[in-house]
Amino acid sequence: MPNPNIQGFIFDLDGVLTDTAELHYLAWQKLADEESIPFNHQANEGLRGVSRRASLMHIIGDRPYSEAQIEEMMERKNRYYVESIQNMTPKDLLPGAIALLDELRQAGIKIGIGSASKNARTVIERLGIADKVDAIADGYSVEQPKPAPDLFLYAAKQLGLEPEQCVVVEDAGAGVDAALAAGMWAVGLGPAERVGAAHVVLPSLEGFKWADLKAKLSNIARQKHSETSN
Ligand code: B16
Numbered sequence: 001m002p003n004p005n006i007q008g009f010i011f012d013l014d015g016v017l018t019d020t021a022e023l024h025y026l027a028w029q030k031l032a033d034e035e036s037i038p039f040n041h042q043a044n045e046g047l048r049g050v051s052r053r054a055s056l057m058h059i060i061g062d063r064p065y066s067e068a069q070i071e072e073m074m075e076r077k078n079r080y081y082v083e084s085i086q087n088m089t090p091k092d093l094l095p096g097a098i099a100l101l102d103e104l105r106q107a108g109i110k111i112g113i114g115s116a117s118k119n120a121r122t123v124i125e126r127l128g129i130a131d132k133v134d135a136i137a138d139g140y141s142v143e144q145p146k147p148a149p150d151l152f153l154y155a156a157k158q159l160g161l162e163p164e165q166c167v168v169v170e171d172a173g174a175g176v177d178a179a180l181a182a183g184m185w186a187v188g189l190g191p192a193e194r195v196g197a198a199h200v201v202l203p204s205l206e207g208f209k210w211a212d213l214k215a216k217l218s219n220i221a222r223q224k225h226s227e228t229s230n
């Protein structure tokens, strides 16, 4: 198998480039408290990368809410969340994010965002990285949420690339599954219990070097090739 011909990176936003995961958590926690529904940080872990509606359904479980109440709660949670992202600045980029984006751009690698969030564009602007990004796939782009491959396939298409030319960086299990289902290379950030299915697992973007990853992916491609030819 030839070396992987990587031409693009697709970054998940929340939990990868910035820690809006915590802001989503605080907004859900406020809503859950108002509704007297038990919720905590641990329960929130399962909501990483999960769409707004699916997250709410998970939180309310089998409590009998009407569709109108569900929609009102989704709006309420979003209001809390949108309020909390107003104060974001480039300082809210996670360590290593800017260095990696700049290294990739210098290497001629295209950059896309693949976020389930309908607020992704606002967050990208607040973070000051809009001019470093070639394509955005967000909560408005496709019907099927992660773990379906659709969002990342949409981003690759916008970048003009084939799936196997793309690396996805994700912090969510559902996001890693979506990347693999799309036929892309997956880098998981966080504990192996969460993102262990990815080709490469790292604690964070800090110290992440494109050159190192390239070597790792080539090794994996070589290993796969020798497994299939044996
Ligand atoms: P919104 P990602 C996801 O973003 C978040 O991880 C998840 O917690 C959130 O519910 C989802 O976006 C939808 O966000 O309510 O703003 O549309 O991780 O895919 O960047």
Ligand code: MG
Residues within 6 Å of the ligand: 012, 013, 014, 015, 016, 048, 049, 170, 171, 172, 175
């Ligand atoms: Mg995420």
